[in-house]
Amino acid sequence: MRYGFTEEQALFRGDVRKALRSAEMRAAVGEATSADGVEKDQRPLYRLLGELGLLAVHWPAEFGGAGRPLTDAAIVAEELVRAGVPDTLHVNTIQIVGQFLLMAGSAEQRRRHLPALARGERFASVLYTEPDAGSDLGALRTVAEPDGDGYRITGTKVFSLKTRFVDLGLCAARTSPGTGKYQGISLFLVDLKAPGVTVTVIPGIGDEHFHQVDLDAVPVSGADLVGPRDQGWPLLNEALAIERTGLDYYLKAEHWLEAALEALADRDPGPYLEQIGRWDGALTADHVLAWEVLAGLEAGRVDPVAAAVAKYHSSELAQSIASWADDLPGPRQRADRTRAAVTLDSAYREAPGLTLSAGTSEVMLQIMAAEFDSIGPHTSDPLRGALRAALAHVPVRSEVHGAPVSDERVRAVLGDLGVADLERPDAAGGLDLGLTAGVLVSEELGRAGVGNPYRADAMAADVGCPAGMALAGFEALPVGDGVTATPPAWELTGVTTTDGPGPFLVATCVDGEPMLVAASGPEAETGGRPPVVRFENTPVTVVARLDDSLTGPLARARLRQAGYLLGIAEGAYEIAVRYTGVRRQFDTRLRDLPAVAFPLARAMVALRATRAAVYRGAWLADSGQAKAGPAPIVALAMAAETARDVVRTCMQSCGVRAMTAELGLHRHFRLAAAESGRYGEPAALWRLAGAARLRLGRLDEPASVSQ
Numbered sequence: 193m194r195y196g197f198t199e200e201q202a203l204f205r206g207d208v209r210k211a212l213r214s215a216e217m218r219a220a221v222g223e224a225t226s227a228d229g230v231e232k233d234q235r236p237l238y239r240l241l242g243e244l245g246l247l248a249v250h251w252p253a254e255f256g257g258a259g260r261p262l263t264d265a266a267i268v269a270e271e272l273v274r275a276g277v278p279d280t281l282h283v284n285t286i287q288i289v290g291q292f293l294l295m296a297g298s299a300e301q302r303r304r305h306l307p308a309l310a311r312g313e314r315f316a317s318v319l320y321t322e323p324d325a326g327s328d329l330g331a332l333r334t335v336a337e338p339d340g341d342g343y344r345i346t347g348t349k350v351f352s353l354k355t356r357f358v359d360l361g362l363c364a365a366r367t368s369p370g371t372g373k374y375q376g377i378s379l380f381l382v383d384l385k386a387p388g389v390t391v392t393v394i395p396g397i398g399d400e401h402f403h404q405v406d407l408d409a410v411p412v413s414g415a416d417l418v419g420p421r422d423q424g425w426p427l428l429n430e431a432l433a434i435e436r437t438g439l440d441y442y443l444k445a446e447h448w449l450e451a452a453l454e455a456l457a458d459r460d461p462g463p464y465l466e467q468i469g470r471w472d473g474a475l476t477a478d479h480v481l482a483w484e485v486l487a488g489l490e491a492g493r494v495d496p497v498a499a500a501v502a503k504y505h506s507s508e509l510a511q512s513i514a515s516w517a518d519d520l521p522g523p524r525q526r527a528d529r530t531r532a533a534v535t536l537d538s539a540y541r542e543a544p545g546l547t548l549s550a551g552t553s554e555v556m557l558q559i560m561a562a563e564f565d566s567i568g569p570h571t572s573d574p575l576r577g578a579l580r581a582a583l584a585h586v587p588v589r590s591e592v593h594g595a596p597v598s599d600e601r602v603r604a605v606l607g608d609l610g611v612a613d614l615e616r617p618d619a620a621g622g623l624d625l626g627l628t629a630g631v632l633v634s635e636e637l638g639r640a641g642v643g644n645p646y647r648a649d650a651m652a653a654d655v656g657c658p659a660g661m662a663l664a665g666f667e668a669l670p671v672g673d674g675v676t677a678t679p680p681a682w683e684l685t686g687v688t689t690t691d692g693p694g695p696f697l698v699a700t701c702v703d704g705e706p707m708l709v710a711a712s713g714p715e716a717e718t719g720g721r722p723p724v725v726r727f728e729n730t731p732v733t734v735v736a737r738l739d740d741s742l743t744g745p746l747a748r749a750r751l752r753q754a755g756y757l758l759g760i761a762e763g764a765y766e767i768a769v770r771y772t773g774v775r776r777q778f779d780t781r782l783r784d785l786p787a788v789a790f791p792l793a794r795a796m797v798a799l800r801a802t803r804a805a806v807y808r809g810a811w812l813a814d815s816g817q818a819k820a821g822p823a824p825i826v827a828l829a830m831a832a833e834t835a836r837d838v839v840r841t842c843m844q845s846c847g848v849r850a851m852t853a854e855l856g857l858h859r860h861f862r863l864a865a866a867e868s869g870r871y872g873e874p875a876a877l878w879r880l881a882g883a884a885r886l887r888l889g890r891l892d893e894p895a896s897v898s899q
């Protein structure tokens with residue numbers, strides 16, 4: 193996954209941002225902004241962008257571009273939206289039709305069409321959807337009949353945007369009817385000014401209007417056929433995957449959250465902090481998912497599942513933010529037609545279309561459901577493979593009562609693998625693999641459904657204490673109402689959870705400031721899960737202050753715990769996928785039933801988004817990023833809720849057997865409950881994240897790259 197950008201990309205972003213902030217550009221954006229159902233002609237703005245060379249920077253120079261990487265084009269797309277440029281013409285013309293011609297068009301088609309598109313002189317759209325076909329493009333009825341060296345296309349296309357302003361349509365039509373639902377389909381480039389083309393407006397609730405395009409024996413030449421005749425279905429799927437990077441929906445969601453915060457600027461944000469934190473955390477993960485797809489496209493890979501995950505997550509997120517934010521502008525803001533009020537009103541009306549365009553959310557879930565076994569990282573990583581092989585031989589507790597796991601055998605396995613050296617610096621004789629390796633270890637322990645002694649040993653190493661200690665008191669952070677330490681004698685009093693019998697490293701608060709102290713007793717009460725320990729005037733030694741710095745022990749501990757929770761959810765998911773793949777009900781496999789498949793597909797989205805947040809946080813810590821924001825808090829809160837939600841979904845999918853020892857799923861279920869609040873209650877963590885978002889503002893991506 194990509195978590196940041198190079199210095200060169202950061203400089204390029206700065207140049208683009210400067211060009212888009214000119215007085216001329218701001219005036220053009222204002223003239224092109226639609227509102228209240230009045231759709232402006234945005235072509236003058238795009239001609240100006242074409243003159244600046246900002247429409248297709250990744251295209252070769254011979255086609256009007258600058259020969260830059262696709263990632264630079266995505267940077268431009270981000271900055272266009274952040275500068276207020278309406279994005280539909282850019283998405284349709286450059287990101288979809290133009291990009292498809294680069295990948296699948298002939299040399300002649302590229303020479304004929306791309307330069308004018310890059311200059312903002314001509315525009316394009318897609319003509320796929322039909323009145324009776326909807327999302328089922330295999331049911332399209334438009335026909336392209338041979339006519340000499342060319343064809344004549346007859347049919348009706350609906351629900352396209354900006355069509356009355358564009359010149360070119362990428363049209364799907366049948367060239368060999370009767371050969372099968374998904375056979376005999378071809379793609380054509382259609383001149384929308386040609387005889388026989390009629391474009392009419394379909395009124396809708398958004399500021400952008402839908403259109404109907406009637407094609408009455410419209411002539412196209414043989415040179416307008418894109419790819420081989422009758423081989424359009426694979427090309428159509430590829431074209432749709434190109435649309436589904438999720439970046440355009442992410443940018444809308446980001447823009448709408450900014451407007452929401454603007455609407456809240458003059459009131460107490462306290463009641464909104466938790467939700468602000470959730471939205472901002474989801475946006476962080478969403479950005480990583482979108483760039484994962486973009487990085488694949490840059491490398492020439494089209495991953496339909498990654499694209500479906502990104503499109504589903506981003507469009508559902510944008511719609512949710514728009515729905516939540518619609519109520520935020522007050523009466524005065526609505527009466528004065530403030531920018532925030534106008535933006536959020538428009539967003540509310542536009543949002544329902546986001547989960548329909550480029551493939552409905554249900555279609556995205558179907559794509560994911562066809563690839564359930566692809567969840568999670570492959571074991572090609574040597575460390576991950578070694579951990580999985582070793583942990584496969586660790587006996588697990590099958591009892592459905594009492595503690596679900598124990599640490600003794602796990603600690604021996606980790607010792608045999610030399611895991612203690614992974615994060616240790618070179619200078620101390622370690623492998624210096626960073627926190628990312630520690631998160632990976634914790635994830636694999638959670639996935640195996642075993643205990644996690646690694647997190648305590650790793651934190652002990654962070655603060656210079658010996659291995660073999662247990663962690664306690666972290667569930668009370670960040671509010672600090674757990675055990676208390678009183679100076680100057682430093683005695684500890686209170687009851688808290690722990691992850692081992694002791695001695696302990698205890699998180700506590702002194703005058704509202706988090707501290708880490710060491711205590712040698714008493715013994716933990718280990719009958720339940722999690723174990724608890726009772727301190728009463730117990731002498732302790734101050735070890736460290738637990739600040740919120742990204743490289744501090746608290747942030748590192750939170751990220752390891754987030755990895756463990758992610759693994760717990762992944763392990764449960766893998767059990768559920770296997771079981772629902774063999775268990776039959778109603779004469780079919782369980783996971784082939786939509787009632788089972790769709791919740792499991794949503795679980796796949798949650799797992800991938802959580803993975804993005806967790807490993808982004810670890811990478812930020814390893815790369816020493818100063819402007820990281822609340823990444824560890826976001827990762828932990830998201831992982832905690834994902835663990836509970838995904839495991840609960842898996843229990844439901846597997847039925848009553850999940851409540852017995854038969855599947856082993858009960859361990860993940862009980863671990864999710866025991867571990868999801870151990871390092872802070874998620875709602876409190878989200879409030880912290882929301883406060884950080886308001887305090888720090890939107891943080892630009894850090895200036896380094898990791899894949």
